[in-house]
Amino acid sequence: MALLQYDFKNQEIADIVNAIIVYAASNKASDIHFDPCSTGLKVRFRIDGLLQDHTIVPALYQRNLTTRIKLISGMNITETRLPQDGAIKGTINGLSLDMRVSCLVTNMGEKIVIRILDYSKSSDGLDSLGFSKRNLPKIKRMTEVPNGIILVTGATGSGKSTTTYTMLKALNNEETNIITVEDPVEMNIEGINQVQVNAEIGLTFAQVLRSILRQDPNVILIGEIRDSETAQIAVRASITGHLVFSTIHTNNSLSTIERLLDMDIERYLLSSALTGIVSQKLARKICPHCRYQRETTTYEKEIFRRTLGKDVNVIWDAAKGGCQYCRNGYSGRIAIQEVLLINDEIRDAINKNMQKEELKRVVYTKDVATMLQDGMEKVLEGITSFEEIYKIVEINDELDNICYNEEQQFEQTHAQEPVPETPTDPTTPPSPETTQPVSDETEMLTFW
Numbered sequence: 001m002a003l004l005q006y007d008f009k010n011q012e013i014a015d016i017v018n019a020i021i022v023y024a025a026s027n028k029a030s031d032i033h034f035d036p037c038s039t040g041l042k043v044r045f046r047i048d049g050l051l052q053d054h055t056i057v058p059a060l061y062q063r064n065l066t067t068r069i070k071l072i073s074g075m076n077i078t079e080t081r082l083p084q085d086g087a088i089k090g091t092i093n094g095l096s097l098d099m100r101v102s103c104l105v106t107n108m109g110e111k112i113v114i115r116i117l118d119y120s121k122s123s124d125g126l127d128s129l130g131f132s133k134r135n136l137p138k139i140k141r142m143t144e145v146p147n148g149i150i151l152v153t154g155a156t157g158s159g160k161s162t163t164t165y166t167m168l169k170a171l172n173n174e175e176t177n178i179i180t181v182e183d184p185v186e187m188n189i190e191g192i193n194q195v196q197v198n199a200e201i202g203l204t205f206a207q208v209l210r211s212i213l214r215q216d217p218n219v220i221l222i223g224e225i226r227d228s229e230t231a232q233i234a235v236r237a238s239i240t241g242h243l244v245f246s247t248i249h250t251n252n253s254l255s256t257i258e259r260l261l262d263m264d265i266e267r268y269l270l271s272s273a274l275t276g277i278v279s280q281k282l283a284r285k286i287c288p289h290c291r292y293q294r295e296t297t298t299y300e301k302e303i304f305r306r307t308l309g310k311d312v313n314v315i316w317d318a319a320k321g322g323c324q325y326c327r328n329g330y331s332g333r334i335a336i337q338e339v340l341l342i343n344d345e346i347r348d349a350i351n352k353n354m355q356k357e358e359l360k361r362v363v364y365t366k367d368v369a370t371m372l373q374d375g376m377e378k379v380l381e382g383i384t385s386f387e388e389i390y391k392i393v394e395i396n397d398e399l400d401n402i403c404y405n406e407e408q409q410f411e412q413t414h415a416q417e418p419v420p421e422t423p424t425d426p427t428t429p430p431s432p433e434t435t436q437p438v439s440d441e442t443e444m445l446t447f448w
């Protein structure tokens with residue numbers, strides 16, 4: 001993106017701030033960074049997970065611009081040494097926006113980051129989140145159970161809040177009392193009671209949770225399980241007839257179970273409480289307008305064979321440089337997911353404090369596609385690229401998890417249909433001449 005020039009001499013600083021915010025929001029940026037540098041303030045947008053330069057605010061106007069943002073986000077404008085948090089909520093140029101603002105003083109001056117909260121992602125329902133045909137029914141089944149714990153896991157920025165909120169919204173109706181305890185409340189949802197944690201006055205997750213249980217809830221969302229105390233209350237709430245949602249910072253189902261086991265929770269309670277685990281990461285989607293097909297490398301062939309058991313010779317890839325509809329061949333993001341429904345065997349394993357290797361065997365059965373498998377399926381469908389999956393998934397760790405899976409699938413395949421000696425390749429993506437650039441299905445799996 002070429003750097004944009006604003007007319008600082010003739011335009012009001014308030015208008016320029018608005019223009020930057022509107023530009024960022026309409027380009028689907030998740031964050032706006034105002035970085036102090038030697039020439040002034042460098043403005044950058046994070047789009048599809050990557051930062052890109054937008055403009056430079058000359059040093060002469062830096063102070064004014066910083067003050068303006070602090071003012072509209074409700075910060076103390078005379079405080080220039082301590083970090084501050086603020087928020088901007090309102091309509092700018094017809095766009096309804098909700099933003100969180102953070103100000104941190106660096107050695108170069110005040111650095112501001114505006115996070116733009118986008119509600120539209122979770123308003124399109126579960127079907128729009130990119131769950132595979134195998135995973136979507138599992139998600140629906142999880143939310144139909146009236147009690148238990150559903151955990152959504154992933155790193156910061158993996159889209160786990162969107163997934164959690166979407167699941168919650170699917171349950172939001174007049175007969176259901178939904179209460180959340182969050183830090184911070186990321187999105188206001190009509191019809192749901194949301195409580196903000198406030199550590200400064202001693203209002204912790206654990207304390208709010210105790211009160212929530214006296215509020216006759218059906219469904220409880222705990223923003224994040226950070227400690228054993230919260231985990232214990234979550235477990236107790238779920239076994240006393242509540243459906244509990246929460247998030248946790250782990251990579252996949254296996255590490256989530258291990259993390260929970262490390263917390264001080266009674267195993268028999270945890271084993272009966274846990275309903276399901278959804279782990280996810282976000283991958284950039286390749287642009288359907290300029291994507292192209294190429295032959296797979298030896299390494300890619302091997303990964304396809306080990307993850308999906310298929311010989312894949314041709315895949316879609318992102319075009320370097322991209323086109324008018326994208327940035328460097330990519331546009332938007334899709335979730336790469338692993339969905340685990342807890343079954344009796346896993347409950348038994350948790351109860352018996354099984355060691356990691358054994359636990360792995362009961363978790364990764366043929367019913368569970370690991371994130372790597374889900375990702376490779378999405379590469380095969382031409383939605384994302386191998387490079388993206390390589391970047392976001394720990395391929396070696398995940399391959400290790402698939403081993404058990406592969407053996408079982410292998411046996412099953414043999415039992416049903418012997419593999420021909422010279423297999424034809426049914427998995428090659430259709431040629432560009434015979435397909436529309438955007439299939440309905442690809443279009444549906446968007447919104448990140």
Ligand SMILES: [Zn+2]
Binds near residue numbers: 287291324325326330
């Ligand atoms: Zn393109």
